[in-house]
Amino acid sequence: MIKIQNLYKEFTNGKEVLTAVKNLNLNINQGEIFGIIGLSGAGKSTLIRCINRLEEPTEGKIIIDEVDITDLDKETLRITRKDIGMIFQHFNLLSQKTVFDNVAFSLNLSKMDKKKIEIRVDQLLKYVGLEDKKHSYPSTLSGGQKQRVAIARAIANNPKVLLSDEGTSALDPQTTKSILSLLNRIRKEMGITIVMITHQMEVVKEICDRVAIMEDGEIVEVNTVEDLFREPKTKTAHKFINSMHTSVEEEIINPEDFKGKIARLSFVGNTARDPIVSQVIRRFNININILSGNINKLQTSSVGHLIVEFTGDEEEVNKALAYLKNQDVTVEVI
Amino acid sequence: MADLVIPSLIETLYMVLFSTIFSLLLGFPLGIILVVSEKGNIWEKPKLNQILNSIINILRSFPFLILMIVIFPLSTLIVGKSIGTTATIVPLSIAAAPFVARIIESSLKEVDKGVIELSLSMGATIPQIITKVLIPEAMPSIILGITLTIINIIGYSAMAGAIGGGGLGDLAIRYGHYRRETDVMIASVVIIVIMVQSIQFFGNTLSAKINKK
Numbered sequence: 203m204i205k206i207q208n209l210y211k212e213f214t215n216g217k218e219v220l221t222a223v224k225n226l227n228l229n230i231n232q233g234e235i236f237g238i239i240g241l242s243g244a245g246k247s248t249l250i251r252c253i254n255r256l257e258e259p260t261e262g263k264i265i266i267d268e269v270d271i272t273d274l275d276k277e278t279l280r281i282t283r284k285d286i287g288m289i290f291q292h293f294n295l296l297s298q299k300t301v302f303d304n305v306a307f308s309l310n311l312s313k314m315d316k317k318k319i320e321i322r323v324d325q326l327l328k329y330v331g332l333e334d335k336k337h338s339y340p341s342t343l344s345g346g347q348k349q350r351v352a353i354a355r356a357i358a359n360n361p362k363v364l365l366s367d368e369g370t371s372a373l374d375p376q377t378t379k380s381i382l383s384l385l386n387r388i389r390k391e392m393g394i395t396i397v398m399i400t401h402q403m404e405v406v407k408e409i410c411d412r413v414a415i416m417e418d419g420e421i422v423e424v425n426t427v428e429d430l431f432r433e434p435k436t437k438t439a440h441k442f443i444n445s446m447h448t449s450v451e452e453e454i455i456n457p458e459d460f461k462g463k464i465a466r467l468s469f470v471g472n473t474a475r476d477p478i479v480s481q482v483i484r485r486f487n488i489n490i491n492i493l494s495g496n497i498n499k500l501q502t503s504s505v506g507h508l509i510v511e512f513t514g515d516e517e518e519v520n521k522a523l524a525y526l527k528n529q530d531v532t533v534e535v536i
Numbered sequence: 537m538a539d540l541v542i543p544s545l546i547e548t549l550y551m552v553l554f555s556t557i558f559s560l561l562l563g564f565p566l567g568i569i570l571v572v573s574e575k576g577n578i579w580e581k582p583k584l585n586q587i588l589n590s591i592i593n594i595l596r597s598f599p600f601l602i603l604m605i606v607i608f609p610l611s612t613l614i615v616g617k618s619i620g621t622t623a624t625i626v627p628l629s630i631a632a633a634p635f636v637a638r639i640i641e642s643s644l645k646e647v648d649k650g651v652i653e654l655s656l657s658m659g660a661t662i663p664q665i666i667t668k669v670l671i672p673e674a675m676p677s678i679i680l681g682i683t684l685t686i687i688n689i690i691g692y693s694a695m696a697g698a699i700g701g702g703g704l705g706d707l708a709i710r711y712g713h714y715r716r717e718t719d720v721m722i723a724s725v726v727i728i729v730i731m732v733q734s735i736q737f738f739g740n741t742l743s744a745k746i747n748k749k
């Protein structure tokens with residue numbers, strides 16, 4: 203569907219030349235959700251902006267659906283862009299227009315009949331779950347709602363490809379999930395090929411079929427998401443997997459479902475190696491039930507997290523918590 | 537006194553109204569071109585941009601009184617005479633146009649680059665971006681700019697009175713200054729102050745009312 207061949211993008215700043223994308227080759231299949239992950243400055247945005255030529259490639263070819271994008275004159279490019287939707291980190295909604303007019307934007311540009319626009323926009327708003335916000339202005343919407351409007355606007359023209367440049371980076375984890383599942387639904391029901399730029403491994407894990415890892419303007423690994431997690435080929439991929447935040451358990455564990463006190467214990471450095479939990483159980487007349495745990499290796503040390511339930515006499519539990527704090531354990535009662 | 541003040545007030549309103557309209561007709565398109573022709577913008581034309589910038593800077597550095605004297609012959613050409621209210625509209629419009637261009641330029645520059653990129657990514661043409669994105673997004677700020685323009689033109693029109701332009705400025709000078717009829721002078725000044733205040737109030741209210749941001 204999308205073939206990128208020997209793509210180069212250079213930025214010239216006076217005498218300095220910065221190569222943001224270097225000799226990049228990539229094939230993205232029809233109907234696939236393809237992730238591109240990389241650290242800040244890796245060149246992800248530059249790459250995705252080359253795909254619809256918001257950024258002019260210095261060298262190389264980009265072929266979308268058999269059409270060489272890099273070969274098109276301005277006017278043909280303009281028309282071809284209607285087949286490539288795009289969403290952005292900061293939504294880019296028209297602040298002075300209602301939700302309806304924002305979604306209708308591309309249809310208005312194509313001078314579609316007013317009645318047809320009305321029908322199409324209503325249908326789109328229903329699809330993204332915002333029928334009741336039709337006459338609202340963007341400033342009154344939450345981030346997730348804004349991105350839904352932007353998505354409805356991006357797919358209004360039935361594009362073949364949807365580009366997302368950090369489309370979920372400004373959203374909280376839960377909202378991110380709901381946006382991702384909307385994108386997944388769009389892919390399934392409309393067969394749109396989606397290219398997702400992100401620096402969050404969670405996003406890749408959640409919906410991507412395949413992923414490219416980008417570093418210093420180059421792609422260092424292309425893998426299916428499954429294989430990437432099972433056995434990443436490169437160090438960079440390893441780092442991304444290791445850096446994943448595991449804040450997920452907090453969403454699953456609802457303190458109200460438990461009788462005892464739920465706490466999150468964080469161990470840093472040496473305390474991560476001491477048998478502190480068993481010490482506590484021996485010293486105090488309480489029970490500790492481990493609900494979840496993980497350990498993350500950071501650059502300088504390692505951090506372990508445990509989510510545990512304390513049951514037993516209230517006073518005894520409080521003494522145990524005080525003891526833990528004395529042992530340099532960070533205790534956070536949830 | 538009313539028979540002195542009211543005709544002069546009508547003259548001032550007439551001058552200000554038409555000068556505002558003509559200066560907008562001249563300055564608004566200039567402001568748009570200044571923005572879109574800038575480097576990195578949607579209709580990059582660096583040479584044109586540079587030339588327009590220089591012309592506007594030169595016009596803006598002229599003191600109004602001098603500009604008026606320079607332009608009076610042009611008034612004769614356009615409206616057939618060089619003194620009186622109608623004749624004054626020509627220099628007023630030309631003096632205010634570069635100001636309008638700058639005001640419009642700065643309003644349009646406030647528009648988020650992101651929405652312009654979005655429009656490009658959706659295949660909008662340059663005229664579409666200007667009329668459907670740039671101007672509507674900048675409208676609250678443009679209204680404040682036009683308010684400021686009108687207030688400036690009121691000030692200029694009072695000055696124009698000094699060299700035979702008619703209106704409240706003319707009245708204040710003829711009666712208040714030369715004939716020492718202080719009450720006429722005070723009345724003219726009070727009316728001008730009320731005009732300025734109400735236009736500012738109206739402009740602020742309108743801008744706030746239409747702003748959905």
Ligand SMILES: Nc1ncnc2c1ncn2[C@@H]1O[C@H](COP(=O)(O)OP(=O)(O)OP(=O)(O)O)[C@@H](O)[C@H]1O
Pocket residue numbers: 213214215220222240241242243244245246247248249401
């Ligand atoms: N218009 C530009 N002019 C000059 N240099 C640029 C331009 N755009 C990007 N760059 C440079 O190109 C490199 C890649 O930038 P890019 O925005 O593509 O990174 P990114 O991977 O999207 O990062 P982030 O995750 O922070 O968005 C950076 O070094 C950046 O400074």
Ligand SMILES: [Mg+2]
Pocket residue numbers: 246247248368
């Ligand atoms: Mg980026």
